[in-house]
Amino acid sequence: MSFRTRTTTSRASPTSRFAGRPARMSWADAVVAAAVLVLIYLTLRVGQGTTVSFSTSESARVDTDPARLPYDAARSLLRMFVALALSTVFTFVYAYAAAKSRRLERILIPALDILQSVPVLGFLTVAVTGFIALFPGSMLGLECASIFAIFTSQAWNMTFGFYSSLTSLPRELDELSRSFRFTRWMRFWRVEVPSGAIGLVWNGMMSFGGGWFFLVASEAISVNHRDYALPGVGSYAGAAIADGDLARVGWAVLTMAVMVIGVNFLFWRPLTAWAEKFKNEQAEATEVQRSLVLNFLRRSNWPRLLGRLTRPARHGLARAARVLGVDDRPLRIDPGRRRTGDVAFAAVAGALILWGLVDLGGYLHARTGLGVFAEPLVVGLVTLGRVVVLVAVATVVWVPIGVRIGFSPRLTRVAQPVVQVLASFPANFLFPLAVWFFLRTGLPIDVGGILLMALGAQWYILFNTIAGAMSIPTDLREVMDDLGVRGAQRWRRLVLPGVFPSYVTGGITASGGAWNASIVAEVVTFGGTTLTATGLGAYISGATQSGNFPRLIAGVAVMSLYVVGLNRLVWRRLYRLADARYAL
Incomplete structure (x- = not known):
């Protein structure tokens, strides 16, 4: 879906050359075929290790021999891409249902707020037990639990971004698709997906980085005083950190950097360059990725x-x-019947939610009493303060940088791999440096935890700002140049309105990501030294390791309450403002 003007020449197009007769195989075809065969072989070879036998009574053993890192890296990459594929399918289905159905939107969007607020450890606690029971005696159960955990760190951001693009589809494209009588299937693939392609690619890149961030938590799992571990860079780094072995932590960091740069060069850079053709503009850009x-x-x-x-x-x-x-x-529904259906739908949904809350309250009352919510409510206020400070500082710092990167394809080529590496590094990998820095400077973990949380949250704002800046049509920027609009006026008239919808999406996911990152940022361990901050993340982490399910449920419920409340009071209002006034 591109409105760029292109000149035609007498030279035959690639399509016409291959329409009438079989194409001749070239050396490029041979190289691509060989690469695909090697990729399939490696996938099958690595995938064999996912179905080996496994016993829950055995203690977790992680081999930290550096010679195993290539195999561990391949296992981690396989999990990441399987989770990304599942996240993409989930994004298309969930976001489309929420954007196209008024009734479902009232349920799905609040549910998405809650889902993104549930920490990865909360999902893991349930997933490990469920998948081990589903695949008894097989490593596949742990693999599914790990992939599910990575999926939960990727899907919500992508879904929010694609939902935003569907609800802010340009009116002329909507009218054009209807005038050509597109079916919903044609409209989805030819109009709606191309319209949101740039944001979807950049949000997918950011979500992939979010999966790296929680790699240690998803591969080295500790639930109810029982440790589970899978071959992977995350579990390798976790074992090296627990042993206090700086040399092997360094090998893990180097391997992570190679993986991130390699995936960026082979996968994300081609995708971002390919997505440029979906830019909605009437003038050809002077520079393209x-x-x-x-x-x-x-x-x-x-x-x-x-x-x-x-x-x-x-x-x-x-x-x-x-x-x-x-x-x-169009469905011809009588307004009275539609109102009756809305009431019935709301009544059924409300009854199910009420039943669940009553049952949960009975469980907690029988185990610990409802007073279990008091402590997480109080420590949650401390984490809330950290989240607010993080989002405010990240906005001031990264919005101008994101706009600069998004406006310059040349700068994007240089900055994209650097930003991807920074966004993908798990906070756990920096625990040795963090412990040394906090002890050396005397900086309390209650303050330093904000820096570790920022490693997993601030990049959502940067990536969405870059996507928003790239989506601003080149002809609008050229008009501003012709009119001599510079400085603060240019920001007020073009830049801020242009990136505001994308920024709101980044702000929502950054806020949720900060709460999630508090799980690993408020408890820092290296060797025999453990630094614990006061906060809801440390509370949930302790409840998970001790297997105290009432405390874990209370912590997750309070975190969901804070995230949903913040989204409703702040981000949803900004979202409606962006949809009403600043959609291009």
Whole structure:
């Protein structure tokens, strides 16, 4: 979906050259085919280790021999990409349902607020028990639990971003799709997904970094005084940190840096360059993002060949969607019946929620009493203060930097891998340095914990600001240049309105990410030294390790209360403002 003007020449297009006769295989085709075969082989080879036998009675053992790091890195990468694929599917289904159904929106969006507020450890506690019971005696149960934990650190940010793009679809594109009588299937893939492609790619990149951030927690799991570990860079680093072995922590850091840079070069850089074609503008940009990998793939005939091979499948899915009635035919519903349906829907949903709350209250009353909520409510205020300070400082620091990066493709090529590395580093990897710094300077962990929380939260604001700046049409920027609009007036008239919707999405996810990051940032351990801050994250971490489920439930419930309350009082109002006034 690009409105760039392009000039035509007498030279035959690639499509016409391959329409009438089979394409000749080139050296680029051979290299791509070999790379795909190697990738499939490595995936199958690494995937064999996910189905080996496993006993819950055995203690977790992590081999910290540096020679195992390549295999551990491959296992971690496999989990990350499986979780990313699941997150993408979840994003399309969940965000579309919330954006297209008024009734579902009233349930799904508040539920998404709650889901992003539940810490990864809260999901892990339930997931480990459930998946081990589902796959008894197999490592696959732990693998599924780990992938599910990584999924929970990726999906919410991507869903919020895509929901924002669906609800702020430009009016002319909406009218154009209706005038051509697009079915909902065609409208989704030809209008709505391209319209949100840039934000989806950058949010996916940020979510991938969020998965790296919680890699240690998802691969080295401690629940109810029992330790579980999976082969991976996260568990390797966790074991090295527990042993106080700085040399092997350094090997883990180096491996992480190589993985992040490699994934950025081979996967994210080509995606961001490819997404440039979906920019909604009428003038061709003077500079565009480039990728060596994408340029090489474009020389190959495989993308066109795959497109032809998958055409029957795509047509079959479109026909199935038509048979299921997924089209844009208006439903004629009597207003009175619609109001009756809304009331019935709200009554059923309210009854289910009330039943769940009553049952939960009975469980807590029988175990510890409702006074268990008192402590997390108090320490939650301390973490709330850290979150507010973090988001405010991150806004002041990263919004100008994000705008500068987003406006300059040349700077983006340099800054993207650097930012990706910084955003992907787990706070646990820096615990040795953090313990040394806090003890050396006398900085209390109650203050220093903000710096560790920032490692997992501030990047949501930066990445969304970059995506928002890149989405501002080039012709609008050129008009501002022609009119001589500079400085503060340019920021007030163009930059801030242009990036504001994306910033709000980043602010919501950064706030939720900060609460989640408090789980690993308020308890810092290296070797025999442990520094614990006062806060809700430390409270939940302690309850998880001790297996105290009433305290864990109370901590997670209070964290959800704070996150949802903050979203409702602040972020949702800004979200409505962005949708009403600042959507391009």
